[in-house]
Amino acid sequence: MIREPVLNALILAALLLVPLGALAMDEPFLITLATKVAIFALAGVGLNIALGLGGMVSFGHAAFFGLGGYATGVLASHALNYEPLMTAPFLIEGTTQMLVHWPVALLLSGLAALAIGALSLRTSGIFFIMITLAFAQMIFYFAISWPAYGGEDGLSIYVRSEFPGLNTLDPIQFFAIAFALLALALGFSSLLARSRFGLALQGARQNEARLRATGIGPYRIRLVAFVISGMITGLAGALFADLNRFVSPAMMSWQTSGEIIVFVILGGVGRLFGPVAGAGLYILLEHNLGGLTEYWKLPFGFLLLAVVLFARGGLIGLLSGEKRDG
């Protein structure tokens, strides 16, 4: 057994060293893979706040991932076509600046999470799962049927968005951005879990009646957590759009929601670095098993089954034992 903080440091070091090694060996594709891990992990860190800390099984986080993606895609496409988003009542122009895309992505996904959460959190259990799925599907079909931004075909971003002082087209520099945001999100998530708010949120998961008896209403706590969770996943979506230089409704599909859940479960629900370990393992398997057979999801399915049945703490739980609080 490895102590969890040590294991976390090792995971973070691996995620940092692989692309640096790839840079030295001139393997840009590996850097892109590592970037993908960092972005998926960021999406998972978002979901883990709702799912791991709050016990809210959201099957609709792809909506936030996709909204973040479209925030980048729409703003960039307007900038590249020199068409303002709107002229009346005031002028809003497109931009290729990440520093503008990110706040817009955070705002959009946050507002969507507020609306979806406010309604969905009146239910629980299987109903919550189905309602979050239903909302995500609504947004998915909306994106498909809106021709202005490519509809079903999606929207290409011809030039990756810019970050002041960096050349984002250089894979290692773009990786650095994704990695930095992931590290920030992990730091925030770690603070959140131990804060008053985190204490109440995890209390709501463990015993709702007890939380009420101490004078804390679980609904507001969960709603705020759901919004924070959606925003972080939305930010990951904005990065994902830039990674692929393409957004499409597929980002919002229920399969994407499922994949984000899989990252969290594979790595360890409620474990700080669970989503990082899970996303890493997922990409590793997709890349290696996927190289052997296009039916790689079949053996992958058995692995997932084994994790759910025999290793409830996921990869982190397997390597560092049961969760310790405090």
Next chain:
Amino acid sequence: MAEPVLSIQGLRKSFGALTATDDVSLDLRRGEIHALIGPNGAGKSTLIKQIVGELRQDAGEIRLQGEEISALPAEARARKGLARSFQVSSLAPEYTVLQNVVLAVTGAQGRAFGFFRPALSDASLTGPARRALARVGLGAREGVRAADLSHGERRSLEVAMALALEPAAFLLDEPMAGMGPEGSARLTELLSGLRSEAPILLVEHDMDAVFALADRITVLVYGAVIATGSVAEIRAHPEVRRAYLGEEE
């Protein structure tokens, strides 16, 4: 006599044809321990659930310090100063003893929206929490997960969490149930001193504890109050003896 801290007037609750609470009125005065007794199925738990806000009454009103609270959700009543312990221990099982009480202090302060500062290194939370733990004798067990506590320790933790709320009134639902004699004695002593801080509405099956502690006793049978009075009055009450204490004497 000053206004009662908790006052219940004409409370009614039916489940279909069953009247679980039948026009119950009782009050809890400053400085007293008011015991609520009655045979199984008398409607004690249903009454408690209506007072704390888990169940909505069909008719009647509940006032805490003069304020009507019976339309408020449970968490709002707790914030107004109603602290309850659960009949079956209801804790956050994954949390340590200290975390459980810190959660209660967080609720009592009404500030659950702090996102950055670790709760367990916040002395304004851990200070009151540790004091509450010391009073129930769990001071040495603060690092143990609630799920790993013995039954008696869980009952004590329930009481500590109620203490940590620094409430206007305590509502303790069988706090001694299943406790060993030593724990019961300790808790009896604690509760006896507690009444000067806030009055206690005590539901308890342990008659020795009730007669030792209570200033007044209300007897509930089939959802209705059949008697309210001092310990001596209740002991002597013929209807109570028939309905509840048994007629073997």
